[in-house]
Amino acid sequence: MAEPRTLEQTLPVHGQGLVGTPWWGMLCVIATEGVLFAYLIFSYAYLATQGPAAHWPPTGGPPSLAIAIPATIVLLASSGTAEWGKRAARARRVLTARLAYGLTIILGLLFIALSMKEWSDKPFGLNENSYSSIYFLLTGTHLTHVAAGIVALVVALVWSLQGRIHAGHEQHRTLVTLYWHFIDAVWLFVFATIYLGPRLA
Amino acid sequence: MSTAYDDAATQLGRAHSAEPVDQREPASPIPAEIAQTLELAWAEAAGLKGWLGSVDHKVIGIRYLVTAFAFLVIGGLEALTMRVQLAGPNSDLLSPEQYNQLFSMHGVTMIFLYALPILSGFSNYLWPLMLGNRDMAFPRLNALSYWLFLAAGAFLYVSFPLGAAPNSGWFDYVPQASAEFNPGPNIDVYCAGLIFLGISTTVGSANFIVTLLRMRAPGMSINRLPIIVWGTLTASVANLFAIPAVSLACLMLFMDRNLGTHFFEIGGGGQPLLWQHLFWMFGHPWVYAIVLPAMGMVSDALPVHCRRPLVGYTLVAMATVATMVVGFGVWVHHMFATGLPTLAMSFFSAASFVIAIPSAISVFAWIATIGTGRARITTPFLFFTSVILLFVIGGVSGVMTASLALDWQLTDTYFVVAHLHYVLIGINLFAVVGAIYHWFPKMTGRMMDERTGKWIFALMFSGFNIAFLPMHLLGLLGMPRRVYTYGAGMGFSGTNLVITIGAFLFALALLWFFIEIARARVSGRFAGPNPWDGPTLEWATTSPPPVYNFGIIPLVASRHPLWEERLDESNSDRSLFAEGFLLDRDKETIAVTPLDGEPDVILKMPCDSWLPAALALALLVLFGGMLLMSPWIGGVGLLGVLVILALWFQPHSAPADEEEVRVYG
Numbered sequence: 001m002a003e004p005r006t007l008e009q010t011l012p013v014h015g016q017g018l019v020g021t022p023w024w025g026m027l028c029v030i031a032t033e034g035v036l037f038a039y040l041i042f043s044y045a046y047l048a049t050q051g052p053a054a055h056w057p058p059t060g061g062p063p064s065l066a067i068a069i070p071a072t073i074v075l076l077a078s079s080g081t082a083e084w085g086k087r088a089a090r091a092r093r094v095l096t097a098r099l100a101y102g103l104t105i106i107l108g109l110l111f112i113a114l115s116m117k118e119w120s121d122k123p124f125g126l127n128e129n130s131y132s133s134i135y136f137l138l139t140g141t142h143l144t145h146v147a148a149g150i151v152a153l154v155v156a157l158v159w160s161l162q163g164r165i166h167a168g169h170e171q172h173r174t175l176v177t178l179y180w181h182f183i184d185a186v187w188l189f190v191f192a193t194i195y196l197g198p199r200l201a
Numbered sequence: 202m203s204t205a206y207d208d209a210a211t212q213l214g215r216a217h218s219a220e221p222v223d224q225r226e227p228a229s230p231i232p233a234e235i236a237q238t239l240e241l242a243w244a245e246a247a248g249l250k251g252w253l254g255s256v257d258h259k260v261i262g263i264r265y266l267v268t269a270f271a272f273l274v275i276g277g278l279e280a281l282t283m284r285v286q287l288a289g290p291n292s293d294l295l296s297p298e299q300y301n302q303l304f305s306m307h308g309v310t311m312i313f314l315y316a317l318p319i320l321s322g323f324s325n326y327l328w329p330l331m332l333g334n335r336d337m338a339f340p341r342l343n344a345l346s347y348w349l350f351l352a353a354g355a356f357l358y359v360s361f362p363l364g365a366a367p368n369s370g371w372f373d374y375v376p377q378a379s380a381e382f383n384p385g386p387n388i389d390v391y392c393a394g395l396i397f398l399g400i401s402t403t404v405g406s407a408n409f410i411v412t413l414l415r416m417r418a419p420g421m422s423i424n425r426l427p428i429i430v431w432g433t434l435t436a437s438v439a440n441l442f443a444i445p446a447v448s449l450a451c452l453m454l455f456m457d458r459n460l461g462t463h464f465f466e467i468g469g470g471g472q473p474l475l476w477q478h479l480f481w482m483f484g485h486p487w488v489y490a491i492v493l494p495a496m497g498m499v500s501d502a503l504p505v506h507c508r509r510p511l512v513g514y515t516l517v518a519m520a521t522v523a524t525m526v527v528g529f530g531v532w533v534h535h536m537f538a539t540g541l542p543t544l545a546m547s548f549f550s551a552a553s554f555v556i557a558i559p560s561a562i563s564v565f566a567w568i569a570t571i572g573t574g575r576a577r578i579t580t581p582f583l584f585f586t587s588v589i590l591l592f593v594i595g596g597v598s599g600v601m602t603a604s605l606a607l608d609w610q611l612t613d614t615y616f617v618v619a620h621l622h623y624v625l626i627g628i629n630l631f632a633v634v635g636a637i638y639h640w641f642p643k644m645t646g647r648m649m650d651e652r653t654g655k656w657i658f659a660l661m662f663s664g665f666n667i668a669f670l671p672m673h674l675l676g677l678l679g680m681p682r683r684v685y686t687y688g689a690g691m692g693f694s695g696t697n698l699v700i701t702i703g704a705f706l707f708a709l710a711l712l713w714f715f716i717e718i719a720r721a722r723v724s725g726r727f728a729g730p731n732p733w734d735g736p737t738l739e740w741a742t743t744s745p746p747p748v749y750n751f752g753i754i755p756l757v758a759s760r761h762p763l764w765e766e767r768l769d770e771s772n773s774d775r776s777l778f779a780e781g782f783l784l785d786r787d788k789e790t791i792a793v794t795p796l797d798g799e800p801d802v803i804l805k806m807p808c809d810s811w812l813p814a815a816l817a818l819a820l821l822v823l824f825g826g827m828l829l830m831s832p833w834i835g836g837v838g839l840l841g842v843l844v845i846l847a848l849w850f851q852p853h854s855a856p857a858d859e860e861e862v863r864v865y866g
Binding site: 002003004005006007008009010011012013014015019020021024025028029031032033035036038039040043046047050051052053058126127128129130131132133134137151155159164165168169172 | 232234235338339342403406407408410411414415416441442444445446448449452453456460461462463464467469470471472474475478479482779780783785791792800801802803804805843847850851852857858859860861862863864865866
């Protein structure tokens with residue numbers, strides 16, 4: 001006699017990490033955003049090699065590393081703190097996790113501040129020439145992603161302080177941390193393009 | 202063996218009968234005691250919330266189809282206006298500027314607002330049914346994708362009534378599209394609108410990809426997927442990789458026009474060709490994205506009417522993917538006349554020849570399927586076979602233009618117009634009309650009329666060929682594209698008149714087709730679960746399917762679950778329909794492992810929600826602010842987007858980590 005039955009076997013509900021669907025969704029986001037940066041870097045290289053400019057960058061030599069290197073270190077460190085926060089939360093050490101994510105936010109804000117400093121130090125503005133245009137667009141697109149990541153981290157931290165996110169919400173932390181790692185990894189390509197590229201040429 | 206199908210099939214052409222075509226019970230049973238529970242969990246909310254907030258993939262799929270057809274009508278009316286203008290020489294029905302706007306909006310509408318969305322509609326409707334699951338991976342994202350498509354479509358038309366619609370062609374080349382030569386709002390609408398539409402396509406694509414990876418019936422391994430799933434999957438992956446190129450190009454052009462940057466402007470060190478590279482890096486993969494799912498529909502539906510499985514399933518699936526891979530390496534063949542180095546162009550020319558090979562594999566597979574099957578001359582069969590013919594004609598003219606030397610003679614002439622309409626209408630629209638005839642019974646529970654269907658086919662096929670075949674000749678004679686008129690003594694007049702007559706016949710056939718849809722919707726013969734006797738899972742449930750698709754989630758054991766007895770694979774397992782996962786505790790379904798389709802996790806699915814429509818509205822405000830260059834309007838939109846996203850991702854009280862499995866049987 002066919003009828004509805006409840007088995008003793010269980011299956012995870014939603015699941016964590018690779019088992020859940022949101023992780024795969026985030027992978028799609030990262031893929032398409034990563035490709036966006038690839039096209040930006042392509043455009044940079046195309047304007048550098050196929051444009052009418054005789055020198056690249058046309059405004060003096062390669063950009064200074066004085067702020068870029070500290071900013072890079074800050075951003076890489078923030079990836080470390082985000083990962084630390086995720087693992088602490090998994091081990092149910094709530095305070096450590098909040099501290100680590102708070103530190104990540106501060107480091108992210110520091111990176112934005114350093115970038116703003118570098119922007120304002122530039123002797124040229126957005127519409128000077130093709131180099132200034134692609135420079136501000138490439139770094140600006142990355143900064144927008146950093147800002148979006150910070151908003152996501154702040155919202156998650158507020159939820160945690162309100163007690164709305166707790167141990168069971170591994171998925172939220174996994175996704176926000178994964179996105180943050182992506183922002184850092186992309187910066188390395190942006191950095192290589194803008195700061196190392198002209199030095200190799 | 203003789204089947205209910207053969208009896209039903211012979212009745213198809215006969216007088217209207219009150220009996221459904223297929224009088225069998227659905228293969229996937231829905232016992233009364235579980236139907237009620239599932240109905241309660243899955244039914245849409247009453248009233249406006251249920252309408253605006255629906256997350257049912259079937260509702261969204263049909264909305265996509267209806268909206269895309271509406272854009273087809275708009276784009277078609279634009280084409281007919283142009284054909285009236287071109288019917289005779291020196292006509293002054295349209296000014297050159299009006300003509301520019303009409304051909305630009307015709308291209309934008311057909312390529313962006315009809316050709317892909319119509320296929321998204323089919324895939325949205327069919328995927329979960331074919332894959333044997335209850336919904337897409339992200340139902341709210343699915344709704345968002347539709348609302349964004351609708352909003353972006355309206356956005357692209359916002360300046361049309363003002364006489365300031367996009368007017369530099371659907372590919373919008375700079376410097377023609379730069380602020381210096383085109384100062385009005387026309388191109389700004391184009392740039393902002395395409396970025397906006399890109400979000401819709403991107404989220405839709407991500408949803409298809411994750412759905413394919415996870416949302417299938419147990420046992421639905423990747424070697425058992427219907428070909429439309431392969432086609433839409435391939436197109437979706439390609440979209441994720443291609444759309445950022447056009448979004449970036451549009452952003453750069455918008456900045457060049459409004460913020461004084463120099464990406465494309467040579468005086469400031471920019472390079473106009475960068476636009477063409479970015480546009481076609483997107484544009485050519487996109488061309489395949491708007492045909493591969495349609496080819497998939499032919500691969501799935503044509504064999505049903507030939508009463509045999511598709512010949513060369515594995516080859517066709519692999520060729521689908523291969524076409525797209527090569528499709529990323531041919532974009533420069535749109536730029537043969539721009540003065541690039543010959544060596545570089547030779548590579549792209551060679552790649553363009555090579556791509557004919559995977560494309561041809563599908564064609565040969567279809568021909569072999571017809572040749573070795575027992576074909577029934579139904580309306581869908583006629584449309585699908587005409588796809589083969591038109592694809593071959595369009596393919597051959599495509600191979601001709603892949604040749605560098607010949608392309609220099611043919612580029613920017615009507616030969617190219619003929620080529621692109623043969624491939625796009627031939628593979629997309631003819632497949633779509635056939636697919637409507639094929640799947641309409643599943644969507645509505647009623648058949649479309651076969652007798653008028655054949656007349657519609659005859660009119661559409663002849664109208665199309667009368668309209669577009671002579672364009673090859675005009676192109677060879679040297680008539681240029683995108684020019685609003687021609688002189689009386691140039692030898693183009695008679696041919697153009699024939700083309701215009703053909704275009705009106707073609708449009709008449711489409712009008713008749715829409716009338717037939719409306720008629721069948723009300724008074725078509727009842728279909729029953731499987732009127733064509735198809736082999737795949739969508740035919741296992743009722744027509745139309747219940748909101749939860751399957752009462753008992755099927756267990757799939759082969760590529761043709763409903764043909765297993767007939768194919769007599771006696772030593773293999775049989776698919777199970779009468780027992781399996783029930784999952785009736787809540788609005789829930791099953792997710793499987795990506796490759797093997799093993800049951801992996803239980804998913805609690807979201808209910809109707811305001812959020813997708815609200816997010817689309819907030820983004821509309823954001824892009825409106827961008828268009829008006831108003832930080833205030835844009836800021837309000839952005840704030841709305843952030844708040845809605847926070848609501849979207851807000852944590853729910855964590856559900857139990859695990860749950861005991863509910864089964865039936």
